Amino acid sequence: MCRNMQKDILRSIPSVNELLESPEISKLTGIYPRQLVVDAIRAVLEDIRQSLTNEKGMSRFDSNQKSLPCEGGVKKIVEAQAIDLSPQKLYHRVQQSLQQKFCGIEHAINATGIILHTGLGRTPLTDEAANQIQNILKSFCTLEIEKLTGRRGIRYHHIEQLVSMITGAESALVVNNNAAAVLLALDTLARGKEVIISRSQLVEIGGSFRMPDVMSKGGAILVEVGTTNKTYLDDYRNAITEHTGLILKVHQSNFKIVGFTETVVLKDLVSLGKERNIPVMYDLGSGALIDLEKFGLPHEPTVQESIKAGVDIVTFSTDKLMGGPQGGIIAGKKKWVDLLKKNPLTRALRVGKLTIAALEATLKLYLEEDLAIKKIPALTMIFAPLEAIEERCKRLISNVTPETKAFMSISTVDGLSEMGGGSLPGEGIPTKLISLYSEKIPAEELAARLRGNTPPIFARIEQGRVLLDMRTVYDDEVDTIVAALEKIFSQGKVN
Template sequence: MSQHIFRTIPSVNKLLESPELSPLTGMYPRQLIVDTVREVLENIRQAFTGKTDVPQPDRIQLPFSDISHFQKEAKGAEDLTQLQTVDISPQRICQLVRVSLQQKLCGIEHAINATGIILHTGLGRAPLTDKAAKQLEHTLKSYCTLEIERFTGRRGSRYHSIEQLICMITGAESAFVVNNNAAAVLLTLDTVAKNKEVIVSRSQLVEIGGSFRMPDVMTRSGALLVEVGTTNKTYLSDYSNAITEHTGLILKVHQSNFKIVGFTESVDIKDLVSLGQTRTIPIAYDLGSGALIDLQKFGLPHEPTVQEAIKAGVDIVTFSTDKLLGGPQGGIIAGKKKWVDLLKKNPLTRALRVGKLTIAALEATLRLYLEEDLALQEIPTLKIILAPLGVVEERGKRLRDIIHQETKISLSSSLIDGVSEMGGGTLPGETVPTKLVSLHSEKIPAEELATQLRGNTPPIFARIEQGRVLLDMRTVYDTEVDTIATALEKISSGFIRNKSADYADKEDK
């Protein structure tokens, strides 16, 4: 049967000359179109020969209208007559080619985050402020004063302005920026403790995103790890007893992406600083999430701030700029001038340095922190976290009401209670109350509805629970409500056109 069906599969040339594909020659390179057509046809042949389970690392992966449909239809055909009814028309194949081309060249684009994960790593973590976006636009379109002194015309430091801002906000003596917090920790270890011992509590040997583990970072830096205490309890005496003539650093790592609760004990940073001063050992504090405002006064759990660490006398503090700080991706190293200046001279600093776009966006973000109220009003991450539940509810009601008016099929929607998560390795286990628009249809499976939402322009990312698609309105902007409603209306209308005949056939059978 498969040989017969293979003869009915359109040729590459026929597909390239079809009215569905011929317009694409002005949008994509011809060779790319040809290669994609061949890949799609080969995937269809594999489906009919039952070889789609064979790993094909170099072969394209197609979305919801994919090759699996051909495989299911082929397996379900009991004889040649039924097999001949499988749709392998040029129109259907061209649709797969179009989707495949879009998927191959799909880059970073605007997306709507309806998942409720506030610092969603997959969706770029912290959105930037309007001021940062404008600063980026000005920097992109023209030359800029990256490494030049405006008034003298001499060569300057790219970190001068941003260092002043960090020091004013945190109270640090000196500071500079690298490309992320892992780089900040690596540079600290390589500079201060290469070939020396670094004392760390066992409870703080964390693993961050992408399977990067603190012990591995230490090994790469040339530092020698010395574990003290137990998983749940570490005392000041554990640190003190571990100090030898080979000790180069005591490192405290904030548990920003997990919690240890119950029978626990840890050492306050002030006590570690006192120990370090007594034994002449520098203290480094990896804060991770980079809080510059005490969120506890807004009803959230206490998250150690950079200012608290600097005030405690820590020598080197490292933290992220794209988490609670709400800026672009980066890592800040701040602290005492003696140690920060030493880090600046490390040859690795050039390899880990940031470019003009990161500096521009981060400067604009940090300026807002000079006035705390301004930061709370304008930094999107903080606004999302602290938005009153009533505001989130009103946003949800507006979307629910539009859905009731616009959708053309039985798509039921309701507003229900839920919780949003911080994400991004920040405030582990803590949630914020939210409102969810719950979508359910007897005709469109939840998985397919979620897939088609992601296929929208811009893509809309939601979550699925108990057969329902949930849109978390805390992470949706006011300006995105109408976009989501329009996408749902299009999905509903398109589903009727494309699927009604299939459902009618099934009911007849």
């Protein structure tokens, strides 16, 4: 870039006060503290100045600008840069800078098709759970008190009753997530003792937390048996010593091993445990309380199956397939659960009243399976018929104005949704998607603008198209997506 051109463009950069007093950016001072808006403007302008001092500067703040020779094209470039540096254009950059600093939790539209999207908070709660939280949010509640006697009670009592009724477990305990449940069980039952586990089950869960590390933190001594693809009952039997404290089975909920494989079923491990007087624990992970196979989906082991097999302890998440708030449940034989309740770690890992309220409301729905399927968002999304999803797509397309359609190609295409959340790995659920393509706005930029909407809309990009999976979009969010597209493709916003 020639020196004179750099100077001309630098002179076209507006001042902080000029931007601050502009109708567009001045609105931000009503949302954020004035000084923070000033700081954000300064940061954006400094970034532009820095970008202009290097060879790639032109493209850094305007992805549509092509590099042109200095001779003969200076005037056009300066005019283009002047438009790009207007308050209308810089508003989005200043807003983005502020949003990054004040990036709190807000409502979002999940059009990714990932039902249990960890980044988007996994599944929404039921209306019943939300109402129960609201009921106790601004008042006192019977968290740890007996209503009839007025005596101090146990906060887990109602959860324990519900879990026992639904699963057949003798006892139960709730902690803040499944990793905590596993940690508490290992610390209680196997600290300083050997824990036998198949090599194929040394999984890594979200956030790079690995089962061997959790076992080590729980004070257990890891004893691996079998191979990556094959483990037999004799492998467990031959590994038992006088120092063995626990036999552990971990459900491979977030990956698959296929082909030449062999694994030991839970019932056989339970028999071995009884034979050698060693407790058997099953880390189930996803926490399914409904047999998905009945509805045409691949089999996912349920908590009820584990309890029926006679396992001593089973741990599972409450915010995955169960569809409740974040938490982890430990269920099983009373003699073992009682030991966990007495562990001081239980106090550190316990959940608060809001979690308990939401979890109770969610579990009550499972007393009637049909009611759970109808009311729990994760289940309604999983079992949503293609016809309903396609109807959602048609409504979205029909509501987009002809003026907006002139700037983009919009259509319905077939696709696959994902379970997510470490459940049913590799299994896709047939779905219908909205495909968006525009020659005016690249797919990456269009997806970014959708995320910049209020509320943010999260989609996916494939082969240069933005795809909106309508399986995970609520009916009342369709109009919000339409409004966002109208805003993005309105006159003056498309270059």
